[in-house]
Amino acid sequence: MEYRKEDLMEAKKQILGVGENMGTEESKKIWEENAQFWDNAMGDESNEFHREVVRPKVTELLSPNPADYILDIACGNGNYSSYLAQRGASVVAFDYSKKMIELAKRRQSQYAKQIEFCVADATNRKSILELKRNRAFTKAVSNMAIMDITDIEPLLMAVYELLQESGIFVFATQHPCFVTLTEKYMTPHSYYDIAIEGQPKEQIYYHLKLRTRKTSRMP
Numbered sequence: 001m002e003y004r005k006e007d008l009m010e011a012k013k014q015i016l017g018v019g020e021n022m023g024t025e026e027s028k029k030i031w032e033e034n035a036q037f038w039d040n041a042m043g044d045e046s047n048e049f050h051r052e053v054v055r056p057k058v059t060e061l062l063s064p065n066p067a068d069y070i071l072d073i074a075c076g077n078g079n080y081s082s083y084l085a086q087r088g089a090s091v092v093a094f095d096y097s098k099k100m101i102e103l104a105k106r107r108q109s110q111y112a113k114q115i116e117f118c119v120a121d122a123t124n125r126k127s128i129l130e131l132k133r134n135r136a137f138t139k140a141v142s143n144m145a146i147m148d149i150t151d152i153e154p155l156l157m158a159v160y161e162l163l164q165e166s167g168i169f170v171f172a173t174q175h176p177c178f179v180t181l182t183e184k185y186m187t188p189h190s191y192y193d194i195a196i197e198g199q200p201k202e203q204i205y206y207h208l209k210l211r212t213r214k215t216s217r218m219p
Contacts, residue, residue: 074145
């Protein structure tokens with residue numbers, strides 16, 4: 001899966017240029033404040049949108065099995081990690097919110113032998129590569145998180161290095177054609193909004209143009 005470098009650089013420049021307060025550190029602070037609410041709202045089975053729309057197709061494409069060693073990116077409270085563990089897979093799951101990982105470990109404690117929860121930053125290639133273990137990951141997955149990540153280039157590079165040669169990366173994200181319908185639609189930018197009604201803080205979304213999100217093959 002390949003993103004054109006010029007598109008990524010343009011997106012990075014324009015998104016990061018919106019304002020220093022809308023970068024990774026600000027986003028992390030917001031998710032620390034939202035963590036408990038999010039854990040309560042998503043619970044063990046996730047919400048209806050994830051269960052009925054996202055999870056079935058992601059799981060179909062991922063096709064998890066007991067032989068898999070899967071990297072779960074931006075895992076939140078770990079409910080999809082546990083879903084994978086129930087299917088026999090071993091999982092390394094990470095999120096940049098320390099609070100969210102604490103909640104995930106508590107909620108998914110029954111799967112402690114199959115899931116390793118870690119704090120890591122998806123915008124930092126070195127941070128992600130520190131998740132490398134004695135065996136390569138067979139697959140990687142990310143459910144509705146790409147649009148929350150300031151800069152996805154380090155993530156894509158790191159995932160490519162962590163996956164075995166025949167590995168696959170499946171992710172679900174917002175489609176830019178149907179979400180950010182504003183006067184800034186043609187320009188990569190960041191903005192505040194909510195995902196679940198009642199969450200304490202508006203999170204930061206990062207809008208990329210459709211061609212920036214296009215997928216083909218990894219080099």
